[in-house]
Structure formats: structure tokens, C-alpha cells
Amino acid sequence: MKSDSKQHEIKTSNQKNSKIENDNKNYAELVVIKPVGYPFDFTMMDEDIEIKNPKLFEEYAREQWLGLVVREKSHLFDQKIIPDYGFEIITAKPNNSIISEDTKIKIITDEIEKNKDNKIKSDITLDDIVGQENAKSKVKVITKYLDDPESFGPWAPKNILFYGLPGTGKTMLVKALANELDVPLYLVKATSLIGEHVGDASSKIHDLFKKASENAPSIIFIDEIDAIALHRSFQSLRGDVSEIVNSLLTEMDGIEENKSVITIGATNNQTSLDLAVRSRFEEEIEFKLPDDNERLTIIEKNLKTMPLEYDLDLEKIVKLTRGLSGRDIKEKILKTSLHNAISNDCEIITMENIEYALNSFKIKNSDVKGMFE
Ligand SMILES: Nc1ncnc2c1ncn2[C@@H]1O[C@H](COP(=O)(O)OP(=O)(O)OP(=O)(O)O)[C@@H](O)[C@H]1O
Ligand SMILES: [Mg+2]
DSSP states (O other): OOOHHHHHHHHHHHHHTSSSSOTTOOBOSEEEEEEEEOSSOOTTOOOOOOOSOHHHHHHHHHHHHTTOEEOTTOEEEOOSSSTTOEEEEEEEESSSEEOOTTOEEEEOOOHHHHSTTOOOOTTOOGGGSOSOHHHHHHHHHHHHHHHOGGGGGGGOOOEEEEEESTTSSHHHHHHHHHHHOSSOEEEEEHHHHOOSSTTHHHHHHHHHHHHHHHTOSEEEEEETGGGTSBOGGGGGGOTTHHHHHHHHHHHHHHSOTTSOEEEEEEESOGGGBOHHHHHTOSEEEEEOOOOHHHHHHHHHHHHHTOSSEEEOOHHHHHHHTTTOOHHIIIIIIIHHHHHHHHHTTOSEEEHHHHHHHHHHHTOOOTTTTTTTO
16 A cells, blocks of 8 residues: 555545535536546556546446535545546536536546646636637637537537747647536647658547547647648648648548537647648637736736745836747746846845846847836
């Protein structure tokens, strides 16, 4: 066994899941769980499980956990086929509610974590993303659609393209979406679909769409899609571009009308995309650089997580960071300022540290000059 503390934790979490605690009969609408394995090591046991039929699993799970209280981040344990196998409760709507016969139970098994490109850390939420209201509205539509696919009939969202300058929140938004939804999200970087040999990409693209179709409703997110869907004028750069583009087109078209598979692509440059691929995206949503208010919010949100106190003129920083993306603000300005403060044994971050960061970022902005004099 790994540790006593783990055992203890599991016991308490079992107790927490007891039927007595929740007096107000608050029933769960939705519970999303993730398999986490056994509470102890035993070499004969295979830690991975594969759910062949999510609906069947839902019935099986609901029956055995009926009446239990579900609380996010606590655990539920299988009592039947694989006794003591643990599932972490990722989402409980509402939190601290009771599983009833009407509770939807979803399991994320999950490509998200098996795929090495998939670095989804599910602590990003939509609220963390500043601005990008168009994209957020679309995410709302997707969420509504996945809640009730039939009601959309032929008007379902299918293919959406996110485009915009680097560091404006495209990948971040999809990570938040993954966190928000209880359907599988296949997150791939386009470059990882290109193999060493001609034909590798086609078969990888085929496998990806096949898996997503089998597990529909689902979402495919192809980050940096320009790497595989280059405009034909760039074909001289890679000999197999047209083969890859054709595979992508075939797969995008091959998804049956009634299958709820949504494909989201992201790119810095939508004009470099193959026209046929581009035309299949029903909507192109631009991710813009943050305006003054949005930069202020990004700065404030990031400062809250800093390990040092600060004494800063935020309005001034907002001015000085005009034209920078969310990533630049966080990584190039705030992080460099913090590190500069730490390296100088400062107890608080001051405008001097910010000035250092801005100078090392070499902003060609005349406002910077004289700002600190
Ligand atoms: N709109 C935003 N709100 C809050 N933080 C942001 C925003 N945009 C970017 N950031 C910060 O920048 C980081 C990088 O953003 P992200 O990876 O989503 O950019 P991207 O648009 O996918 O860039 P690229 O085109 O280079 O892939 C985020 O993790 C976050 O810290
Ligand atoms: Mg990105």
C-alpha cells in the first residue's frame, strides 16, 4: 500500500459521501467523474479502464451510487465489478448534492490526458479569460448545443475557426471549454499529426476523427491548424501538404450530419489556410489584443497570484503595455518584473522592476522614454 494518509483520506471521503449529511435533499443534475485508479498499488491490477458504452456505464454508476452525496474533488468508489476503484468527482451540479435516478453521470476517460499534446490542466475557467466576448458567446452556443443536440436539428455548430495574434487566449479558451463541458475533447497540435513518413498524417487525422465520432458528442480542437492545412500556394514548402489537406477535408466532410462532433481550429493567420478547409468553418472568430480596461484586468488578475507584495501604478502599466497581448503582459512584463525583484532581494515589486521588464522587452513606444524620470 502506498501510504496511510491516502487510506485515511479515502475513508473520510467515503464518510463525506454518506447519505446522512445532506439534509436539504438537494439532488444532483449532473456529475462528471474521472477514473483515478485504486487507492493502493497491486501489480496485477491494471489501472486503466476503458468505457465502451457511456450510456450503459451511466446506468450502472447511477444504480450503485444512488443516494450518495457528491462533492467536487472528493471520490466515489466502485463497489461491483472493480471494487474500490476510485473516481474523482470533477463536477457536481449543484455541488454537495445527492445522486438521484435523474442525475446525469458522465465519465471522462480520456483522450485528453492520454494524448501527450494534451496538457489540459482543468483549472482554467471561462471567467479567467479577459475579453474575447465573441468567442465566449460561441462557447455558450456550443455548451447549449451539447446539452440538447436534438433541438438544433440541422443548425448545429460544426466547424469554428479561432484566429488572431499570438498570446491572445485561443488555446486558453479551449482549455476552459474542456473544463466546462462533460464531453470528450480531443486536443491536438497540428504539428503532432504530421509523422515522419508520407501517409502518417492521413492515418493520424483519420484516427482522430474516427475516435471523436465514436465518442460523439465530442469536440476536436486542432491547435495551430495552419501547420496541416496550408494554402496550396505554400505547397512547395512541404511535399505532402496536398495529401494532408485532402485527408482533413475528407474527414471533416465524412462526419455524419447527425453526429455531434464539433471541430475547432486555431491559427495565427487564417489567410494562410487552404481555401477549401477555410470555407468549411462556418464562423471565423477573431481574438483581439486587449484594450486598456482588459489589460488592467489581466494585470490585476495576475498580480493576485504573485508570491510578492507590490506597490505599482497600474494605470501607468496599462498605458505602457499598449499593444501587448495577454501572454506578453504575463510572461514578459509581470514575470520578468517579479524575477527582477526577487533577484534584487526586494520584498515588494515596484515600478522600477516593471521598468526593467519593459526595457528588456524593448518596447518601441515613445511613452516609455521619460516615464520614470
Ligand atoms: N484574454 C486573455 N485573458 C487572460 N489571460 C490571457 C488572455 N490571453 C492570453 N492570456 C495569457 O496568455 C497565455 C497564453 O495564451 P494562449 O496560449 O491562449 O494564447 P494563444 O492565442 O493560443 O497564442 P498562440 O497563437 O501563440 O498559440 C495564457 O495562458 C494567459 O496567461
Ligand atoms: Mg495557442
